[in-house]
Amino acid sequence: MRSMKLRPKMTWMLFLEIFVLSLLGVSLTLNMYFASLKYTSPTFVTSVVNTIASITFVIAIVLRMEIVDVKSARGLAKIAGTVVSFAGVTTMTLYKGAAFASPWNAPIHIQGSNAVHDSWLKGSFLAVASCLCWSIWYILQASSVKRYPAELSLTAWMATIGGIQSVAFTLFLQHKKEDWLIGFGLKFWCIIYSGITCSGFTVFAQLWCTEKKGPVFVTMFNPLSTIMVAILAYFIFGENLYVGSIIGGVVVIAGLYMLLWGKEKNQEYNASGEEQVADLDCEKQQAKITGASSAKNGS
Numbered sequence: 001m002r003s004m005k006l007r008p009k010m011t012w013m014l015f016l017e018i019f020v021l022s023l024l025g026v027s028l029t030l031n032m033y034f035a036s037l038k039y040t041s042p043t044f045v046t047s048v049v050n051t052i053a054s055i056t057f058v059i060a061i062v063l064r065m066e067i068v069d070v071k072s073a074r075g076l077a078k079i080a081g082t083v084v085s086f087a088g089v090t091t092m093t094l095y096k097g098a099a100f101a102s103p104w105n106a107p108i109h110i111q112g113s114n115a116v117h118d119s120w121l122k123g124s125f126l127a128v129a130s131c132l133c134w135s136i137w138y139i140l141q142a143s144s145v146k147r148y149p150a151e152l153s154l155t156a157w158m159a160t161i162g163g164i165q166s167v168a169f170t171l172f173l174q175h176k177k178e179d180w181l182i183g184f185g186l187k188f189w190c191i192i193y194s195g196i197t198c199s200g201f202t203v204f205a206q207l208w209c210t211e212k213k214g215p216v217f218v219t220m221f222n223p224l225s226t227i228m229v230a231i232l233a234y235f236i237f238g239e240n241l242y243v244g245s246i247i248g249g250v251v252v253i254a255g256l257y258m259l260l261w262g263k264e265k266n267q268e269y270n271a272s273g274e275e276q277v278a279d280l281d282c283e284k285q286q287a288k289i290t291g292a293s294s295a296k297n298g299s
Contacts, residue, residue: 014147021137022159022162025134026158026165026166027162028133030162031166033126035123040124043233043234043245044124045123048128048252049127050249051255053085054259060139077265078259078266080255082255084258087255088250088252088253097245098243100234105238
């Protein structure tokens with residue numbers, strides 16, 4: 001009921017805005033994300049995803065949505081964290097390194113998982129481009145939510161339009177009949193798991209944690225996905241681990257935590273400044289009341 005009250009009237013301009021949001025945040029981003037998995041590895045892609053915070057930070061500075069105090073430790077931490085994260089991505093992209101093969105047979109074998117990825121640079125570009133689209137999506141969301149404050153309705157619109165856009169992409173790129181056949185094997189259960197867990201429970205859990213603890217607290221746990229993916233891919237699916245991905249992933253995570261530390265300190269600084277302004281306003285108001293009472297008593 002509350003969402004219906006907040007839902008504005010749909011206009012062509014608003015629909016176009018939601019269409020662009022769906023393109024950047026759902027269809028284009030996810031298609032490039034999954035394509036990058038084909039050319040690289042799960043560990044590499046999940047490590048690159050940790051740079052979304054840094055890319056968003058840079059875009060926010062360019063658009064003057066973020067102000068950095070270079071004379072303070074919190075400002076320097078955000079700048080250093082961004083530079084370190086980009087250095088980690090560069091390391092993973094340009095240096096693949098030796099491969100560590102799984103010491104035993106994988107319980108679940110995916111065809112081609114142990115094959116040498118000849119298009120590593122192409123996969124790296126797709127992964128970074130996916131993160132760039134995701135970052136622009138986050139920036140646009142900040143203004144879109146003000147014009148369309150019904151978050152659940154907006155999410156439903158983006159999911160629906162993004163699904164239609166993905167169908168259009170598939171019709172354009174996939175012309176073979178077997179590409180459309182899902183069956184009831186591993187592919188089918190991966191789709192079911194992704195829909196229920198990744199798009200359902202995960203989004204709900206992130207929204208709940210964000211409401212309780214704030215966005216910085218939630219973002220702090222993102223690197224855990226990189227570690228868990230690396231463990232599962234190596235021991236369960238038999239994926240190779242590459243030296244470049246390990247080194248670059250550690251550097252990216254270090255840069256992410258530096259950036260998050262700076263943002264958290266900046267939020268604390270802004271909160272303390274607002275409290276001081278509020279206290280000063282209260283003191284001024286109290287002084288006015290006291291002065292008025294003294295003048296009244298004197299007369």
